[in-house]
Structures are given as C-alpha cells and as structure tokens.
Amino acid sequence: MERVPILKLGDVLIVSIQIDLQDQGVLALQEDLADAVVESGARGVIIDISAVEIVDSFIGRMLATIASISRVLDAETIVVGMRPAVAITLVELGLSLGGVRTALNLEKGVALLEDRDNARAVAVPR
Template sequence: MERVPILKLGDILIVSIQIDLQDQGVLALQEDLADAVVEHRARGVIIDITAVEIVDSFIGRMLSTIASISRVLDAETIVVGMRPAVAITLVELGLSLGGVRTALNLEKGVALLHSRDGVDSDTVTR
C-alpha cells in the first residue's frame, strides 16, 4: 500500500494526493495526518487535490472526515487545487464539505491560513 507523504511548512502540514486512494490508504492517511498534527503542533492542514480527476462520495467523505479530525486537534483544513469538474460533481452528488475551506491553489491556501493567524501574507510569500 502506497502512503501519501505529509510535508511540513512551518506550522502547516501539506498533503498532496497524487494516487488513487483505496479504503486502506485513506485510513492510513487519516491516522498519519492525525499523528503529524499532534507531533508538529500544526495549526493548519492543506490538502492539494490538483491531481484528483474524479471525486465520488468516498473522496468527499474522506475530506470531511480529515477536516473533522484536524479540527478536533485544533488545526484548520483547507482543500486546494479543486478542478471545476470536481466542484460540479461534488455539488451534483449533494456532498457538503463541512468544516473544509477551499482555495484555488497552494499559495492562496497558505495565505488563507496565515491571514487567520494575523500573519501578513506578503511577508510569507517573499
């Protein structure tokens, strides 16, 4: 089973989903991410789904569950890189990503987390 790498950028964890996740992979990601949030005292989690072409109810539930776990551990979750077709599919499936904020790309996601913490986003991107 392939594991999804979790990268650390300051107090933010970045997960870039580049593979098709099966049930066991999602469970491993949720556990790995929860452990990483605690270990690194992360304040934010960014999930990059740029490479995800198809979203079904499974992926939607996965994103909501990860956001819920992170929120309980005091970290905000932002999903970035959502393609228009993916957004349309989520709406058509009636999936609500409760507790999940979105941004167009990774840079905007990082700025969104920093603006929440009162950090000047210009300082971050320099």
C-alpha cells in the same frame, strides 16, 4: 501499501493526493495526518487535490473526516487545487464538503491560514 507523504512547512502540513486511495489508504492517511499534526504542532493542513480527477462521496467523506480530526487537534484544513469539473460533479452529487474550507491553490490556502492566525493574534493580544 503506498502511503501519501506529508510535507511540513512551518506551521502547515501539505498533502498532495495523487493516487487512488482505497479504504486502507484513507485510514492510513488519516492516522498519519493526526500523528503529524500532534508531533509537529501544525496549525493548518492543506490538501492538494489538483491531481484528483474524480471526487465521489467516498473522497468527500474522507476530506470531511480529515477536517474534523484536524479541528479537534486545533488545526484547520483547507482543500486546494480543485479542478472545475470536480467542483461541478460535487455539486451535482449534492456533496457540499461541509466543514471543509477550500482555496484556489496552495498559495491562497497558506494566505487563508495566515489571515486566521493574524485574526487570533488581534483577538488575544499577548
């Protein structure tokens, strides 16, 4: 079974979804990501879906689950690279991606995470 590689860059894990994930693949990705967050102490998970042409409720649920798992592990999940057509389909399907933050691309996603870290640093001065 092919596994989706998880790239680490500083405090951020980057996942680029390019293959059609079935149930087993989704479970493997969730496990791998949870492991990676714990091992690396990452504060953010960025999931690039620019190669994903169709987002159905299955993928929507996967993204929400990954976001929930990461949140319990104190990492924020940001979905980036959504195609316009995918956004339209999501809304038509009534899927709101609740609890999942989005950004236009990887750079803006990383900027979002940095903003949050800065906000924390201000809130809790050391």
